[in-house]
Amino acid sequence: MTKNILQTINVTKDFLISKNRKIEAVKGIDLEVKQGEIFGFLGPNGAGKSTMISMLTTQKQPTSGEILINNRPILENPAWARQKIGVVAQHNNLDKGLTARENLTYHAKYFGLDDSTANQRADEYLEKFGLKDRQHDFVRSYSGGMAQRLKIARAMVHQPEILFLDEPTTGLDPAYRAILWEQILTLNKAGTTIFLTTHYMEEPEQLCDRIAIVDKGKIQAIGTTEELKELIPANNIISITFSDFSPEFAQQAERLPEVENVVVKEEELLLYVKSAHPDFNQIMEWIRTLDTSLETISLSKSTLDDVFIHLTSKGGIKDDRTA
Numbered sequence: 001m002t003k004n005i006l007q008t009i010n011v012t013k014d015f016l017i018s019k020n021r022k023i024e025a026v027k028g029i030d031l032e033v034k035q036g037e038i039f040g041f042l043g044p045n046g047a048g049k050s051t052m053i054s055m056l057t058t059q060k061q062p063t064s065g066e067i068l069i070n071n072r073p074i075l076e077n078p079a080w081a082r083q084k085i086g087v088v089a090q091h092n093n094l095d096k097g098l099t100a101r102e103n104l105t106y107h108a109k110y111f112g113l114d115d116s117t118a119n120q121r122a123d124e125y126l127e128k129f130g131l132k133d134r135q136h137d138f139v140r141s142y143s144g145g146m147a148q149r150l151k152i153a154r155a156m157v158h159q160p161e162i163l164f165l166d167e168p169t170t171g172l173d174p175a176y177r178a179i180l181w182e183q184i185l186t187l188n189k190a191g192t193t194i195f196l197t198t199h200y201m202e203e204p205e206q207l208c209d210r211i212a213i214v215d216k217g218k219i220q221a222i223g224t225t226e227e228l229k230e231l232i233p234a235n236n237i238i239s240i241t242f243s244d245f246s247p248e249f250a251q252q253a254e255r256l257p258e259v260e261n262v263v264v265k266e267e268e269l270l271l272y273v274k275s276a277h278p279d280f281n282q283i284m285e286w287i288r289t290l291d292t293s294l295e296t297i298s299l300s301k302s303t304l305d306d307v308f309i310h311l312t313s314k315g316g317i318k319d320d321r322t323a
């Protein structure tokens with residue numbers, strides 16, 4: 001069985017938000033991340049993701065609970081833990097007055113590598129991340145995409161076992177997002193465990209082995225994308241467009257057999273049904289009674305986005321974290 005590289009046991013974090021009020025930003029999180037997996041940590045704004053990442057990467061101490069890397073508590077030896085992890089923060093925290101090469105070699109030396117190994121690693125990662133030609137330029141002259149690649153290269157240069165990526169593709173165009181993901185997957189294939197937060201649902205849906213959905217400081221669900229989709233009561237969607245749309249169609253559709261939920265998306269009617277093989281005859285019969293004609297009708301599986309909406313604040317979970 002694959003071993004856990006990262007484990008958290010009932011981790012909490014309180015912050016004082018005024019003289020006499022505190023918030024439990026993280027309310028008791030248990031996680032097990034397996035060696036070599038790509039683990040997604042998703043949640044809406046304010047869910048507690050950044051606070052959790054700060055604790056996992058030794059930047060903040062938990063109020064209570066334990067964090068283990070390779071079964072060893074990180075608080076016992078934070079310097080040792082930092083050797084094991086690489087962190088790609090949300091913001092650009094590169095040293096912009098230095099060149100790309102200097103950013104990499106200084107970081108490597110900070111982690112105890114000698115000059116020659118630091119230079120070798122810099123060569124390797126500048127090549128790998130397509131930055132060799134611009135290695136002697138100041139980072140302030142870099143485009144957003146180049147800076148993002150350098151941030152990942154820097155997080156990797158001491159060859160950590162687990163790489164934390166906090167919204168790594170935010171602000172990147174689709175082409176760069178694809179290139180970055182290719183690089184991240186290559187690192188993962190070479191053995192690096194990836195811990196990812198992102199607001200783009202397609203990325204974890206396609207790339208993560210398992211996903212935790214967090215909201216209001218607590219884990220709402222953990223599993224593979226397919227397992228999470230099973231948590232939605234009706235996870236098949238019939239999408240219908242008409243030549244002329246009327247909002248009344250939604251109310252009528254709610255009364256159709258098998259239909260659990262109806263959503264209007266622009267002028268498209270989405271009917272949520274449990275069965276992967278719904279009775280289209282009944283739907284067609286209803287459409288024939290309408291004062292319009294059918295344009296398109298199709299059946300699809302729900303996406304991770306639907307799961308996210310179902311499980312998080314948009315689905316109505318109460319926030320009871322302040323006291």
Ligand SMILES: Nc1ncnc2c1ncn2[C@@H]1O[C@H](COP(=O)(O)OP(=O)(O)OP(=O)(O)O)[C@@H](O)[C@H]1O
Pocket residue numbers: 015016017023025043044045046047048049050051052
């Ligand atoms: N240093 C702090 N002091 C007080 N409250 C804080 C502090 N850091 C975070 N919080 C609060 O803790 C809660 C969780 O915040 P956190 O930044 O961890 O959420 P997040 O899931 O990363 O959100 P986002 O997606 O917006 O980055 C929020 O209510 C936030 O206001």
